[in-house]
Amino acid sequence: MDAAVQYHETHGSGRRVTTDTPRFQQVVQDFKSQIANGTLVQHAALPSERRIADEYDISRMTARRALDALEAEGLVYSEDRRGRFVSPKRVSYDVSKMVSFVAEADSRGLALEIEVVRAMKSQADAMVAEQLGVEHGAEVYAYTRLFRNNGHAIFVETEFVNARRCPGFLEHDLHQSTTRLLEARYDLSASAGDIAILMRAATAEETNLLGLAKNSAGIELTQIIRDSSGRSFCFGRQFWRGEAARFSARAIVERSVHD
Amino acid sequence: MDAAVQYHETHGSGRRVTTDTPRFQQVVQDFKSQIANGTLVQHAALPSERRIADEYDISRMTARRALDALEAEGLVYSEDRRGRFVSPKRVSYDVSKMVSFVAEADSRGLALEIEVVRAMKSQADAMVAEQLGVEHGAEVYAYTRLFRNNGHAIFVETEFVNARRCPGFLEHDLHQSTTRLLEARYDLSASAGDIAILMRAATAEETNLLGLAKNSAGIELTQIIRDSSGRSFCFGRQFWRGEAARFSARAIVERSVHD
DNA sequence: TGTGGAATCTGGTATATACCACAATGTGGA
DNA sequence: TCCACATTGTGGTATATACCAGATTCCACA
Missing domain, CATH: 1.10.10.10 (Winged helix-like DNA-binding domain superfamily/Winged helix DNA-binding domain)
Structure with missing residues (x-):
């Protein structure tokens, strides 16, 4: 156990002109x-x-x-x-396709597992109320799900749906695409969506569910889904392991759709 | 040295048993x-x-x-x-608007400063060639710019433009919106764009330019800008300080084949 | 009125050590 | 055979210390 503090510089394969590689x-x-x-x-x-x-x-x-x-x-x-x-390889998520990530993943053969962490009827707080376009305190269904790919947790999502427009929502099986559920059961089809992406630290719950180290950062993706009349009926917030995904989108100038 | 370490357990509810707060x-x-x-x-x-x-x-x-x-x-x-x-507050960047971030920032009164780190004519590598739709080895202009907001570096960007379509590109002032430049001087107007966002670690250069700590993560945003005929004429890769921005996008469902 | 340089401050790297709480494994006894 | 219990391994937290090198400050001297 000799030569504890040595600090000899092993210039060896010195590429960097910097001081000395730590x-x-x-x-x-x-x-x-x-x-x-x-x-x-x-x-x-x-x-x-x-x-x-x-x-x-x-x-x-x-x-x-x-x-x-x-x-x-x-x-x-x-x-x-x-x-x-x-870490496993990243999954790709095209946020321009309003098809739920679940559905998209399915079609590409991803083994996506969903764990319902929490599901309840609650009341819209200021944030949720604004996003869903309902009164503050209006009834909403809120549920949190953990998504795994091959057993490895990749993101956790909390969604809020307007209870008035989706009566009995929680009685359905939440182990599937929400988009499909809304469309099949409530005739609510996604027509447009607003998406926001930012990097932030995980909350305590996210840390636990995703098995992250304390204070680690990841990506928050929020989305508001609207029907053809522009009214929002679903608001979701996902928190992804930072290394787990690649988000893509397509932007089109103005409203002109060419084809 | 008396104990000073106390560690009594407060037994949470879930699987995790949180001990004492560190x-x-x-x-x-x-x-x-x-x-x-x-x-x-x-x-x-x-x-x-x-x-x-x-x-x-x-x-x-x-x-x-x-x-x-x-x-x-x-x-x-x-x-x-x-x-x-x-850290300063986040800036917002709507990636659906194909107006350059510079232009968008201007209109919202952000004091955005641009430093040209590097600008040169070079040859497209495999990646760039594919994105720009040119031959491998074709001439491109490549330039790297550092963007600051109120003196605080927020992201660094490297863009590649097709040299054939944009002769003499580097002779123009790069301290402005590329989009505007391309439109004003070369009649190339953005019609659509493909955007990808992911979280990753900073490279050595990014670390230096942004003044980041070693091995810190941030957000990479790549974008390909296309004209109305779908041909790409500009490919850019930005690396943002993770806490510096919030990216938003608008998705519109294109009704097509439903499986 | 400078200006150069020392003293001081700051974060960055590195070591050695200690204990905790839980996971996995191994062992012995009922 | 099966289960209780000890052993070992692993990451997590925490301390005390040391030196490095660049940034800042300030003061003496020209």
């Missing part, structure tokens, strides 16, 4: 390579912090730093007291 | 409050790590943990060896 960055780079070249496939377990520290001859805290960096980048996820694993 | 979370919460209630306004300096450690009677590393968490959430940004500061 040791933890070496670990980061190594694992990035291993993930990129397939040595580590998705969901494969990484060595433990202690093992990495040992192998690289660094302290556990430094190993941890490297792993935290990989996690922050989304290349790796961790399960509390079980280990760290390679 | 000390660093207290710091996180405090600053969150101060930012929320306006005690700390945007760009205000937070106390240094050492000062926080002192005031909360925690170690510097624990204080650092708290600050890192705040930074990961985007509430705070740090400047190397200068300090940590409260």
Whole structure:
């Protein structure tokens, strides 16, 4: 256990003209390579912090730093007291298609599982009321669902539907596309939608459901679905693991539809 | 050193059994409050790590943990060896409007500054060639610009334009909206666009230009701009500070085949 | 009135150590 | 055979310390 503090610079494969590559960055780079070249496939377990520290001859805290960096980048996820694993590949979500993500995923063969976390009748708060175009305090159905792909949680969604327009909504099976449900049962078909995407930190519940590390960031996607008369009948808020998705959209200037 | 670590369990309800609140979370919460209630306004300096450690009677590393968490959430940004500061408010970007963000920002009174980092004629690599619909190796103009709002860097963008369609492009002033430039000088008006949004880690250059912490995540937004005939003439890739923006879009259902 | 340089401050990296709480595994006894 | 219990492993939190290098400040000297 000699030579604790050494700070010798291993200029070796020095590419960067910067000062000196921090040791933890070496670990980061190594694992990035291993993930990129397939040595580590998705969901494969990484060595433990202690093992990495040992192998690289660094302290556990430094190993941890490297792993935290990989996690922050989304290349790796961790399960509390079980280990760290390679993140699966991103899924694509075309937000321009108002077909529910569920339906879209189905058609592309994604094994999407839905867990209903919570479902209840409640009253619209200011936010929900504005989005749904109902009175403050009006009855709405609110339900939260967790979406997994191959067993791996990728996002959690809370949706609000206008109770007056969708009586008995919660009696239906929520393990399916909401869009389809609304269309089949209530003759409400999506005609347009407003979508917003932003990056933010996960709330406590999202952290738990998605199995995220504390204070980690992800992507919030909110959408308001409107019928052909422009009235909104469904408001949803999704929170995605940051590394789990790629969102695409198509923009068309003005209203001119050519075809 | 007397115990000082107490860890009595409060037994939550779900699967997770939350133990005692970690000390660093207290710091996180405090600053969150101060930012929320306006005690700390945007760009205000937070106390240094050492000062926080002192005031909360925690170690510097624990204080650092708290600050890192705040930074990961985007509430705070740090400047190397200068300090940590409260992040400014998000800007909104409607990606459905094919008007350049610059133009849109102007009209809303944002003080947007553009710094041209790099501008050159180069040859399309596989990626760029595909997006622009040109031959691999075809001549393109490539330029990188850094965008600041009130002096605070918010995103960096690299755009590629088809050199054949836009001769002498780089001779124009790039401190303006590209969309406008293309329209005014080359009669190329945006008619549609494909946009993709995803969260990822910053590259080394992005880290430097945006003044980010190492390995921090942000949002990549790529867009392909097409003319009325569907041909693409501009391909751009933006990397945004994660906390800096909110992206909105409007989706319209195109009734087609229903499976 | 500068101006150069030292002192001080800041975040960044790194180590060593300790304990906690839960997960997985292994072992012995009923 | 099956279950209770101990052992081991893992990530999570926390402390104390050290040095680095750039940013800032301020003061003495020209």
